Amino acid sequence: MNFISATGFTDDLPDLEISIEKAVSDDDFIKKICTPLFGGGKRLRPILFLLCARAGKNYSKEKALPLATALELIHTASLVHDDILDGANKRRGVETLNSKYSAQIAVLVGDYLFAKAFQLVSENNYGDEISLALSKLVKNLCIGEIMQDRALFVVPTLSEYYSRINLKTAFFLSTCCRLGGIVAKLEKSDVENLANYGTSLGLAFQIVDDLLDFFGEEKVTGKALGGDLKSGVITLPVIRALQAGKNFTTLKNIITQDKISDSDVSTAIKIISESDAVEYCKNRAASHIDCAKLDLPPVIENSVKLSLEKISDFVINRNR
């Protein structure tokens, strides 16, 4: 089960893949280097956009696809740059650019993908409102990451945690939904409700991600457990375990070290699982999903509404 099958909606997806492939074919080397970056992605962002673009009566695939492609390009660019930051070797099951080529190439290819996304938007005449939304999206991704980078190995308050995951994740999903609503020519208030659905979905998505970092199956997620912790990113399960759990001194000592070993990770996982942090995080994620569903405006097409509900259910039940 993945996002694509979760939606029950597959109509535009083969064309989306073709459009992505075409977008990164400016040059043979670019094509060779970029194409593998897009394998194995969940396509959550373009799917959200495409679904919301179908929320009105006058859906046009030709009009929607370039923007859907641009959203996936921006997401992939941010992953490419993230992997430099994290020194990651694998992403979506393939070797990262910084590992296979060099950090240089990874910086440049990320920049190229960002630029290409903006090119798609302007050459398809989406207009300044949509360009502006995309540039704010990229800007917020950066501010979210900078915020995270500045506070490594420091325990954030709940409010700081939420600010960060909002900038890093929720704002992106929200923008996808908002842009879909705009393309679908919905009323302003309905567009805002779709955007709110995206925000709540994004908060839940990130909280589940943060849980999977401790309790996922490595084979399924494709990532080693405790990766965030090791790189100094302190997330909700830890924040909660520190507030509510026993042994919080041990946990605090582990997470504020500069160098965290595998056995430290195991100890941290044990302390977190003995606290109520997992339940707490799941409850929070579930509440955000409840909010997300409530925000779905009644005016949208029923099949779209059903798919968006399915996505929100999938977000909290996913294992990768």
Added chain:
Amino acid sequence: MNFISATGFTDDLPDLEISIEKAVSDDDFIKKICTPLFGGGKRLRPILFLLCARAGKNYSKEKALPLATALELIHTASLVHDDILDGANKRRGVETLNSKYSAQIAVLVGDYLFAKAFQLVSENNYGDEISLALSKLVKNLCIGEIMQDRALFVVPTLSEYYSRINLKTAFFLSTCCRLGGIVAKLEKSDVENLANYGTSLGLAFQIVDDLLDFFGEEKVTGKALGGDLKSGVITLPVIRALQAGKNFTTLKNIITQDKISDSDVSTAIKIISESDAVEYCKNRAASHIDCAKLDLPPVIENSVKLSLEKISDFVINRNR
């Protein structure tokens, strides 16, 4: 003497500085980290744009400044990312972000500046034509750098050298001039002529830059001699010395090594200066400047024309 005094045009520049400062004040940390990046820049790109924007009859500073700012932001973003690629410690006289903070911060701040540039353009409603030109500009910068990165320590043909400097430099200056012409509402053919002026100016600019890398005064340029050579970037003075000079085997052996020492650089400089490469490069730069001047359309305001001519003269006579 610098670009600003070379133009004899200073009207918009204090406002440009204010606009740049304001653009990077989204957040206290961003402001602190970004403001020093803009000290000591030549402002060549926004100056070219602003001059060309004054080429018509209906110049509006308020309309022109955000785009001028966006151009300087894009240029600075590309420098920030370049410095990661080169592992550079100093730029524009101040410590680079990768040196002062981390490569992480440098990647993110570069991304932020790119995004902010696109935000300025879309929130000031410049429209899709101008957004498209900017995204192509960033894309070409990346492709030019990727091209360069792939061919380190390899002697390019003259045509490969020109492709690279066109993507890396000339296309940028050309875009500044083109956008100025568009904002000035010139006729299409006049806009194209301004763009051609920018291309020729950019080619000359880069050739002079490549000469300064070997024959500049380190105190004036702020860079150590032979920096390109050491990082494997083979430029026109070398290409010519290999074709025409004596001792080309010694030179070829030096430049295709992975590790080039200071004494190798001195030997290379000696071989280049004993060949006709310096004269050859100067002649080429001068011809591009001749072309640049010929391309200036007669229709533009006389004071603008004069400033653009002064800039082109300055480009070949500059020492930094």
